[in-house]
Amino acid sequence: MMPGRTPEIVLLQMACTIEPSIEKKDQINTFLAQTKINWNRLYTLAERHRLTPFLYNTIQSLPEIPAKFLAALRASYQASTTDGMLKIHHYRLLDKLLTDHAIAHIAYKGIYLAEHCYPNGNFRISGDLDVLVSVADAFKTTQLLEKHQYRLNKKHKLYYEDGEQRLLTELSEISLFKLFYNDSYFDVDLHWKILCFNKDFASFDLNYILSHKEFQNEIQVVLLVTHHGVTNIWQQLYYINDLYFLLNNRAIDWAWLMQEMHRYGMERIFLVGLYWCQKIWNLTLQTSIQQLVDTPGVHKLADSYEKNWESNEPVALSRQVLDQFIFFLKAQTRLKVQAKICITFLTSRVFRASTFKIGKKLIYIPKELGFLTVFIRALRSMYKFLPASH
Template sequence: MKVGLSPEITLLLMACSTNLSTEKKTQLTHFLSQHPLNWERLYALAGRHRLKPFLYQTFLQIPTIPESFLAALQQDCRISSTDNLLKLHQYHVVSAILTENNIDHMPLKGIFLAEHCYPDSGLRISGDIDVLVRKEDVFKTVHLLQTKEYHLNQQQRLHWQQGEQVILTDLFEVSLFKPFFNDSYFDIDLHWQILGFNRHYALFDLAYVRSEPTFSTEREVVLLVIHHGVNNVWQQIYYVNDLYFFLNSRGINWDRLMQELRLYGLEHVFLAGLYWCYQVWNIQLPEFIHELVLSPRIYSLAEAYSKNWEADNSSEFSTLILKQLSFFIKAQTKFNKQLKICSTFISSRVFRYSLFRVGKRLIYLPKELGFITILIRTIQSLFRFLPTHR
């Protein structure tokens, strides 16, 4: 394990286990005796990295854990486990509605992984319910969900007023919410395209996954790497766990997977995540993949990603956008890919719509206004970097 990691992050990585061996218990007990912990920070980081279920399951088998800390974890895990079950049930309700109306769809990320890849769905804390549909089914799906008490938020309603063509041109997903109990909601992110870094670099859709059924699993890995590795720079440890459990639960055609990843410049982003799958979970890999994962270049890239784990909060907005650019460029070995990343980054920031708030009112500016929109977004981005807005 990396020496430079804090005791809290190191412990969270060590706690990622589904079957704690006697040897691992001994290692953990020794580690706890040798490294004073900031228990408050450990609790906060376990929440940020969505690892409380793993930490609780592990700490139940370690005798030296403070009872108050264990009790807090137990309560959190009860809540998240119930929340998962409710979201999973709601997804199945939505899925049945879409199936009845002949709408092809597939779940993405949390709900899908919790149900089909993790050994216990309670280990994978889920956020929104993510569903991918075909572009031609977007409005039919939204109207169906609205009949089931789902609503668009203020920002989405503003876009809806611009017309269907504008929505399909400007957006790649739409968010809907359904009140559940008190201040609780079911949130659905309805996707019809997945951004690969940005709209001008690569776009993926349901047809991409469905077009070659023999390699649909490998293409699902591509979508996972896009979301977790490129768009979110592996900045939370549960992203690594997602990759491990998906790969471990599927038969992978490694040659085809690497070919697909290489096509989009994703090879090293994937291998950096796979490096941590190996370090944390000792994932079994083909020899040629194992050699790639342990190469100096991938080690260096994986270490750079792991520096994001120590932050109190996940990067968002302008900070995350800059990290996406920086890490994706670092992950390339060919100049033409680096050039494409830079050129599409610039074009995607210029030729896009903007929403900005004046008082309580949201204002929409179409992408045709070009540099006016980028000027507004630049000011907004700089504003977010001010200390009072971090």
């Protein structure tokens, strides 16, 4: 076991297999016989990393697994399987609705991966349904969804009520939800731009995707690394699984893909993902890419990302924004890109509309008062460091 890596994380990585072989089961049995497992923590981490289907599938027939733990894992797996089938069905209805109204769109991330990449869609736990439309169709799509019982969340409704131009320039996506049963909802994230780091650094739209029809696999990789690697700093293990299944046994134009990654400053972040695909899944790479993965800089960066896996909770949003900046900056080898990251990080935090919660009320501050939001954030951050009153 690697120094600093807990047995629970090691076991989760070992469980990442679709059809566990006899050798894999023997390896896990030996590991369990020699290692003390905190089963409560293992369950918490499996839930956090969305790996309960993999873990249950791998260990369900092994001896010496606590019955109570296995029962909880089974229940979680069954619930996620049902949830996944419902979401795929709901996406197909949404897909038909948009198609019937001549709205060009694509799905990506969870639903796309479950349907097109994972050998068994039940192994991919999905959250929101992520759909990308063109900027020209964004407002029309929002209105269409509202007519079909979808509702905007409170934050995005404030932008929406400020007008179409405000919505499209200030945001790149909105969240809508539709009541399903009792307190259950289907959540849709409607995107018209997919941001790479922030809106001032780079973004991808539907036109970018449709204009490269011969590189659809590669573009899905670009979008995935943008979300999983840049925005979410590889902090959950299922992100690595997503990348593996998106690449495994697929025709990839590596020259074009690496050119795009280099263009947007994501080359080393992508290589970190490939490094972990090899460690966990034994992904085979062509020699030229393998040589890039096998560099000290990539290994050091991978070690930095890995530290986030051990936490029982995802990185808090306020901390994640700073971590995005730090990791993205560390991943660069070009001074020009580093400068752009620093400049856009500052400008994107100042010149924008914002919302703040005061008590139970959500307050909207337009872009024209963007500087005011800097002081509010500063005061809010200082408040978090004040000792709690007793």
